[in-house]
Amino acid sequence: MAITNERPTTAPGRVPFAMQDPLHVPRERYYDREFFELEKERLWPRVWQMACRLEEIPDPGDFVEYEICDQSILIVRQLDHSVKAFYNACRHRGVELCKGSGRLPHGQIQCPFHGWRWNLDGTSSFLYGKEGFAPECLDPADVRLQECRVETWGGCAWINMDPNARPLAEALSPVAALLDAVGFGNMRVWWWKETILRANWKTAQEAFHEGWHVMRTHPQLTMGQGEAYPPGIPEYTAFENGHARFQSRVDASRGGVFRGRPEGSGDEVAVEDTEDRAADEFIERNRILWEGQDAMVLERDLRVFEGLRHRVPPGEDFATAAIAALFEYARGAGIPMAPPGEGMRLWGGEIFVFPNFFVLPMYANALSYRIRPYGDDPECCRFEVWSLTTYPEGSEPGRARLAGRFAHDDADHWGLIPRQDFSNIERQQRGLHSRSFRSMRLATEWERAISNMHEELDRYLAG
Numbered sequence: 001m002a003i004t005n006e007r008p009t010t011a012p013g014r015v016p017f018a019m020q021d022p023l024h025v026p027r028e029r030y031y032d033r034e035f036f037e038l039e040k041e042r043l044w045p046r047v048w049q050m051a052c053r054l055e056e057i058p059d060p061g062d063f064v065e066y067e068i069c070d071q072s073i074l075i076v077r078q079l080d081h082s083v084k085a086f087y088n089a090c091r092h093r094g095v096e097l098c099k100g101s102g103r104l105p106h107g108q109i110q111c112p113f114h115g116w117r118w119n120l121d122g123t124s125s126f127l128y129g130k131e132g133f134a135p136e137c138l139d140p141a142d143v144r145l146q147e148c149r150v151e152t153w154g155g156c157a158w159i160n161m162d163p164n165a166r167p168l169a170e171a172l173s174p175v176a177a178l179l180d181a182v183g184f185g186n187m188r189v190w191w192w193k194e195t196i197l198r199a200n201w202k203t204a205q206e207a208f209h210e211g212w213h214v215m216r217t218h219p220q221l222t223m224g225q226g227e228a229y230p231p232g233i234p235e236y237t238a239f240e241n242g243h244a245r246f247q248s249r250v251d252a253s254r255g256g257v258f259r260g261r262p263e264g265s266g267d268e269v270a271v272e273d274t275e276d277r278a279a280d281e282f283i284e285r286n287r288i289l290w291e292g293q294d295a296m297v298l299e300r301d302l303r304v305f306e307g308l309r310h311r312v313p314p315g316e317d318f319a320t321a322a323i324a325a326l327f328e329y330a331r332g333a334g335i336p337m338a339p340p341g342e343g344m345r346l347w348g349g350e351i352f353v354f355p356n357f358f359v360l361p362m363y364a365n366a367l368s369y370r371i372r373p374y375g376d377d378p379e380c381c382r383f384e385v386w387s388l389t390t391y392p393e394g395s396e397p398g399r400a401r402l403a404g405r406f407a408h409d410d411a412d413h414w415g416l417i418p419r420q421d422f423s424n425i426e427r428q429q430r431g432l433h434s435r436s437f438r439s440m441r442l443a444t445e446w447e448r449a450i451s452n453m454h455e456e457l458d459r460y461l462a463g
């Protein structure tokens with residue numbers, strides 16, 4: 001039986017508060033009920049979404065429930081280690097079959113209400129009280145669990161409720177290839193946490209759609225440059241399908257992204273810089289990132305860099321030596337780090353995967369975000385953060401588990417950098433309601449990824 005997601009309420013083609021130009025975003029897109037309902041009807045049921053990391057379901061019978069608005073999807077590891085996804089609703093009277101995540105006992109999905117059961121592949125295995133049903137109510141094709149499309153890439157399972165959606169590889173082009181080049185597929189969870197924010201999911205994620213808030217929001221990252229810190233260092237590419245790439249213009253083989261000054265400004269390495277000063281600055285920038293978020297730069301990277309202090313011969317560039325040492329370390333430790341190359345320009349940059357997934361790669365690590373509506377409230381979202389790293393081959397960790405849900409200002413559980421980012425989001429959401437405010441005004445280039453995302457969103461909403 002065909003799955004249908006259509007519950008049309010708004011005539012096709014009509015998008016309330018539509019984008020009129022790329023420089024302004026109407027504020028209602030962040031709180032209006034009709035707009036939120038249209039996202040529920042035309043965006044979420046049709047778009048590929050990162051549903052879980054594959055290390056959440058390492059073994060046959062493992063499952064994860066992925067909730068998006070009023071829909072719940074089960075992602076289930078199969079006996080042959082492939083992955084299937086099912087709508088999480090009993091074929092008898094609709095009860096949700098599984099909640100959260102875990103291992104299905106005896107390889108069976110069982111309804112908690114009257115005990116009907118299904119095999120991991122969704123075929124019916126037990127119909128308690130079947131003698132009480134008319135034969136037409138027990139058609140095997142109709143009592144089997146209804147499948148949702150699922151594909152895997154980048155260490156994640158992705159679902160799409162639209163049976164006619166294009167394949168995942170096509171939908172994720174070109175950003176999947178860019179992430180392949182930084183070894184994203186080899187990365188596993190270092191830690192994983194979440195917070196609930198009183199803000200629309202787009203308000204929250206747009207705090208990560210540009211880097212020029214660094215000057216005011218993360219002053220420590222400017223290394224004392226203050227307002228002299230240039231807002232326009234990264235190179236932004238907004239792709240037609242809503243995805244975006246931010247990459248450094250600076251030569252990453254020199255760890256250049258941390259240099260904090262635009263290429264060609266003539267002062268990348270000031271003449272009076274001693275080698276020691278360059279080393280101190282490089283290590284300090286890495287230390288700030290490690291201490292500030294324990295992601296992108298991890299302690300093991302910092303140790304490699306620290307070990308080089310005072311050991312780089314005069315006249316040699318410290319950053320170049322540090323990055324070479326990192327590759328050397330990875331080789332020795334059996335860490336399958338992506339080889340040096342063009343992909344390194346993404347270090348310190350970011351990939352945005354429409355509609356709500358981010359990867360910020362650095363060395364053999366990455367920071368990753370997923371943001372989605374929480375409950376049925378347009379002004380509430382669930383914000384998950386993963387710190388990923390590449391483990392030595394054979395010592396990858398076991399099942400990945402959410403460390404917990406923590407308040408966005410909880411200094412015991414969030415580093416300084418995410419707390420700084422989170423601190424603006426709820427204030428922005430409230431400010432959007434100000435009687436003085438009509439629409440956001442966006443910087444033409446630096447904030448292009450925001451309007452690009454909204455334009456793709458409108459294409460979905462227009463049906």
Ligand code: FES
Nearest residue numbers: 090092093111114
């Ligand atoms: S509702 Fe699931 S078996 Fe009855």
Ligand SMILES: [Fe+2]
Nearest residue numbers: 207217218421
């Ligand atoms: Fe930030």
